Amino acid sequence: MNTKRNILGKSLIFVLFFGFASFCKAKEADSSALALLGLGLNQSTISGTLTDGAGNPIPNASLEIATSASVRNTGSRALSTTSDVGSWQLALGAGSYEIQVKDANGKLLGTFKLSSAENLEPSIEDISHLTDTIFLVSLANQREVGSKFEILSPKDGSIVKTYDLPLNIKTSDSLTCHVLQNKTDKGNFSAGKGELTSSVSIKPLLGANKIQVHCTNEAGVSAKKTILTYFGNRISAGGSHSGYVVNGNLYTWGRNNFGQLGTGTSTGDLTNPNITKLSTISNVVSIGFNQNSSIAITDDGSVWTWGANAVGQLGMGNIGDLQAAATDAGPRNPPRKVPGITNAVMAVYGFDHALVLKSDGTVVAFGSNSVGQLGNGTGGAGTYSSSPVNVIGLPSDVIQVIGGSEHSAALTKSGDVYVWGRDQYGNLGDGTVGTATEVTSTPKKVSTLSGITHIANGRDHLLALKNDGTVYAWGLAASGQLGIGGSGSPAPVPTPTVVTGLYNVVSVWANGTQSFAILNDGTVKGWGANSSGNLGTGLTTPAKIYTPGDIVVGVKDIQYFGCGALHNFAILKSGSLYGWGWNFKGSIGRSDLQETWAATTPIFLTIPQ
Structure with missing residues (x-):
């Protein structure tokens, strides 16, 4: 049951729970609990939650009996204030009541009427004054609706791997569902009985994503489910260095001969087997390490790089001041923001080139371009770009990019794979094997693949799921x-x-x-x-x-x-x-294993606070 009215520009969802599990009279209520409300026994307990239209609780709101000649007041003086999570409880004697709901500043949010009589269930008399989009349901009915839909994906607690977040719901009832992402409205969709639907596809936000799904059946009964996901590459490893993101902090360890750990220093072939929190960068949400270079995205969508830069793979537009010899460089190579890139959502390294996916589906690249791996229509032996260039010829729905030794690849939302750059080992997937110097400077679609959802690559091989x-x-x-x-x-x-x-x-x-x-x-x-x-x-x-x-x-x-x-x-x-694996220069991250050449089974790692 719902009605719509705009009061104070707010959309409220007012959920009432009558009794302890459904619409019922609380005859056996605990007297000490009721005494806290200044009330006696033989009264009806009514409880619920107060939220706005986005599902956020409204704390410190008051519920009280209105003074009105139209209401037969029997002496009850019920009053409740919502908690931090919007919950409240009223206990009323027999009678009819007009209940006013006011915010913490005393502004009226809405009113409703209800009746309570001896040996009878409480009943709603008039809801015409409730605010925009009201649901009056019992706890039992809400649980029933909640049990009739299941969020199949994304899974709660999962890490999202591509720039796409399809919402798959299975339901045994006909429901209309509303989706919120980090409190932002993402629209409605309908799910038929027994239907598996993925009609809503959300673009994940960098970092933590809170997805709330509110579903309502044909009778107006509503329920909500919430899942938490994370979008961004939190763990990465290069040739012999490693990194991990925790709550916006970046921890690095391993080899640092090119300053790839991001500490701002490099002393010869420095080894750091200890997991160390960087003070040179903050608000990190995603990282991509490879060979001797490192790249990161911060929560504002900017891109930062550090480490080796012999062929411009840091994207800084210059080389001399960044690629000095380690013996005379002194403090150098702290993370620096790459000029000209905004709204980045994914950043990866090949061996000596970088790829960055932006929120509009476009891709930019920088670094070595010896066989066309930058995808900008140029390339050849000894060529590179130390500034970001646009990859040309890709569709606008790219959701993942990866880089190999001298090749690059992209996955689209439609399930197609594109590869460019090196083809010496059949990297392009087109049935041919090229030469070591052959240039493929624009993306080529792998025609034998379709319906692909995730890709990966090594030095010169590729995988497609x-x-x-x-x-x-x-x-x-x-x-x-x-x-x-x-x-x-x-x-x-x-x-x-x-x-x-x-x-x-x-x-x-x-x-x-x-x-x-x-x-x-x-x-x-x-x-x-x-x-x-x-x-x-x-x-x-x-x-x-x-x-x-x-x-x-x-x-x-x-x-x-x-x-x-x-x-x-x-x-x-x-x-x-x-x-696990090769522990050269402390790359695994355990100082007590510094003399261990390799760990052949997984070793638990402790991240310092």
Whole structure:
């Protein structure tokens, strides 16, 4: 039951709970609890919550009996003030009441009338004066509606991997649903009985996302469900350095010979096995490390870079003052803002080039362009751009970008994959194998792929997850990184090929010559190079694994990977962080393991406060 009226420009949702579970009389109420209200027994307890139209609680609002000749007052003087979460409780004797609702400043928000009589349930007499969009439901009915819809995705507590957030809801009733994202209205959609709908697709916001879904059935009964997700790459690894984002703070560790840790200093081949919070950058929401360079996005959508810059991969428009020799550089290479980039939502490094996806779906790039990996229509041996350039020829609905040794790739919302740059190992996925110097300077669509939801790449191989849970791989295969079987050093595969025996996959990950897949049951499969224990099997043999196998022993429920060249990290659903693989220069992040060449099983990492 609802009515609409605009009072004080507010949209209120006024939920009433009569009795303790539904519309009923609280005859057995505890006298001490009621005494707090100055009331006696044999009265009807009415409780509920007060929120605005966005679902936010209205605290410190008062509910009181109006002085009106039209109301037969029986001596009750019920009064309640809403709590910090908008909850309230009234206890009334027999009679009819006009209840006024006022905000903390005494301004009238609305009124309603109700009746209470001995041995009868309370009843609403008049709701014509309620404010815009009112719901009067029992707790039992609200729970019933809540049980009839389920948010299938995104999962509560998940980390979003692409610039797309489709909302999938399953319902056993006909519902009209309203969606809020971080208190911002994202519109309505209808879900039919037994229907699985994804008609609402939201663009995730950088950092934390609170998604609220309010659903109402045909009888006007409403319920709300809330999920929390995070958009941004919180863990990343390069050649031998690593980083992790916690509450806007960036922690780094490992090798620092090019200042890639972001501390602002570099002393020769400095090693820092201790996880250290940076004071040189704040409000970080996403990072991308590779080789000896680092990139980050802050919560305002700006891009910051630091580390090696020999071919302009920091995007600063110059080289001399940033790429001085480590012996005479002194304090250098703290994170610096890349000029000319705003509204960034994703930033990654290849080996010596960077790709940045912006909120409007466009992509910019900077760094090495020796085989056209910047995608701006130019390229050739020794060429580079130290300032961001636009990638040309991509559709406007790009949701993910990745970079390899000298190739780049993009995924669109429509499920298509585009690749450009190096094709020496069949990287382009078009059935041909190019030469080491051949230039592909604009994106080319991989025509044999469709329905792709997530992509990943290593040095020169690529993975694509299809919407049916299968995975395709192509490119360099010498270490078994394609997962399609073989022995020795297989030849490159220039056409996307189904990975052997892999089903129900929800995400794919790669770097170097190793590959990983997370399945929908929380298990993980891995394949490729393993000589440094980088697959986490507990062994360094076999050195190559050609088909997906059980890896990362000893941990469960991995939801996100950070893959380096030979060392890796995983964030568990519990929020715990683990690392394993090659520990060169302290890249795993445990000072007590400094003399350990490699960790063949996952090691728990503690993040200092």
